[in-house]
Amino acid sequence: MSSTPEQDTPDAASPAVEPVDENLAIIARQAIVDESRAVYGYELFDRSTASDSHTAASDAALLFNALSYAGTEALVGKKTVFINCTHDSLSGGHLELIHPEKVVLEIPPLPDGATPEEIEGRLPTLEALRTRGFRLAFDQQALKRAYTSWLPLAAFIKLDMQAFKPELAAPLVKFATTHSKATLVAEKVETAEQYELMKSLGVKLFQGYWFALPSLVKATTIRPSQATIIQLINLVRKQASTAEIEDLLKKDPTLSFNLLRFINSSGFGLSCEITSFRHAVMILGLKKLFRWAALLMTTSRADGAPPAVGQTAVVRGRLMELLAAELLPPEECDNAFVVGVFSLLDTMLGVPLEKALESVALPEPVMDALLRRTGVFAPFLELTIACETGDEVAFAKNADALHLSNRQVNWAHLQALTWAESLNEE
Template sequence: MPSPADSTDIAAPSALPDFGAAPDAQASNQAIIARQPIVDAQRAVYGYELFDRTTASNHHTAASDAALLFNALSNAGTEALVGKKTVFINCTHESLAGGHLELIHPDKVVLEIPPLAVDASAQNIEGRIAALQALRQRGFRLAFDQQVLRRPYASWLPLASFIKLDMQALKPELAAPLVQFARAHSQATLVAEKVETAEQFQRMADLGVTLFQGFWFAQPVLVSTTIAKPAQANVIQLINLVRKQASTAEIEEILKRDPALSFNLLRFINSSGFGLSCEVTSFRHAVMILGLKKLFRWAALLLTTSRADGTAPAVGTTAVVRGRLMELLAAELLPPEECDNAFVVGVFSLLDVMLGIPLEKALQSVALPDTVTDALLHHKGVFAPFLALTKACESGDEESFARLAQELHLTNRQVNWAHLQALAWAESLGEEAM
């Protein structure tokens, strides 16, 4: 039998409660995450599904996926949030390519993958297989809802580690054949979700379903934590140091300069989501274990959520959008090492606004390749047309957009898709709440 800490006997409420954000959550530096347990037939907790409740909006985007996971690891602290249990995170298909997934230990997280739009073509469904297979190869387990049991999604079934059956949408007489079909065509563990009555639970348990989720077992519990927000200038400098592959000592120095920055890093790397077996207590050790690539991804996400004097991080977000968009556009035409520099051009193009000093003076304090400074200060060189096109995307100048895209031999579709990806990657939940 489970221990009291791992079980609950909360009955279903008479009405579904509102688990929106607390009224003052947006006004303070608070991250609010709801967790709902997934339990076995004896009510022992197998894992937790996490939902972001920092804002009252239920708008689900690639950015909210990244922000939720980032806050769960860097701010809420997974030990207090989920302990050693498995974490289930809802994803959009756009977020599956996000760098934030590189920050976590695949064994700790189940990615819940939605079906495509109702009118999705067989070609589009088949086109997602490679990305899903890549996630499986990296060690992630994938969960799908019962739509994956429909004929168009037959090719996704072998990739399923979990299949969730919705008790509110599933007719009782279809439960047995659906469970039988799932078992015959997949190796997935079945989860009965949205269980609200003893009858629903017993019906699925009798069919051999082993995991359950729903209000009959437990309501979501809100976990609130105060976010320590470092100075944007320090996050930018950290990104710059990582990009030029600075020494551990140099990176350690910037971490020592900003307590909030170092606090977030140590809390993140010691979270169960990162998967370490020992606690990291020194900045040097943290940097060495994390590695430059993951340190950059972490800092880039931190930049989108950091605020100066309580103001919205609109400038930081725009800078990261520019960086990501330039990186994606450059990937179409330039070698991989140049894509890194394209990102730097985009992020640093607003450095004067973020630091409140002229751009030329701001750039004197950082070591950058000539190709980067040429684009930023003189609007020339290989990256200049990419930066101009990026700015045209922001301004909505259709004439300049068309001309610059044509000069780079990029189609409107390529640029627009890259822009959407960049917006989704860099958008922060704090900005959504504005």
């Protein structure tokens, strides 16, 4: 429940004057450590925009970006993530997309002047969140008489070391431990003396400059065009079949990449990795798929056409699928499509392919083809690239290796180009 990032950072003005890259999700995180200074979790702040407003929409965007784009960097292993919330955001659909065990919701007090009835009126929402498995954190305002009814719901209470005198630390800690079962967190700890004082009083968790300044986690994002996302939303709203939704995912590499990366993020809480589009749609279900698409819509560019590299990736995927259909079983054709589509992720993201693929789960044969150019899909990929570049030597070598005639390959390439063109006309 640290104050806004602008207050937490020594140079508050500088982020606001930098140009905003719409493809960059910038998430600040500050460590929360235990008494032995091992990291217990991270509090996250959104630094992607110049705005310092904290709204329900910004809460949703922060959580979505953390899960979708920052991947394992922001959600390190099994560390707990603390997210500041507004009361408006607590009933937001974005919370249905995450695993409650992964996230602590930091609940602010109501504005000054709130009536006892207004404070009591928040209880059903808070109790429902706790029933769903979320842990709630309050600041020391919750120790005031008006908030007594909230205290039994507290999993954490954060004590702001800049908000009270040292002599009040002991009574505050005693009151908090007597009236709640919450784990106490001393925040804005800036000196060794503050740390030692709170540790001597039995406080177990600490946060502040004395341990670590907020650090930035940057992740380049690729986001589908809004037109494609609207197509997905419309399919979900009319309760289209899994096959229809899978077809749309296969048409847009940015959409499918985002979905696989999101559903395999640690915040989603699955115990197994999802490696196919069909499996992702079935696991997510229509309701959560709609929520995901709606959130993706709010974080995507409003401009239209997909970039040329995306078009090339779709052609590659379709061509590999068609060539594989001549020689491999149907489930392997799906993987061939994925190899083709994701073979240009390095260009899309501007990072090495190995790094791009860290954030998405793919079958080992797919990874072999993409990273090592080995395995069953490698000659299909090499042949596809040869078709694209006009490399006659590579074309002949790989077509021979696969026992495919020039006519078969050229016909498949024409079909793939026609199919990709038709997608832009829909």
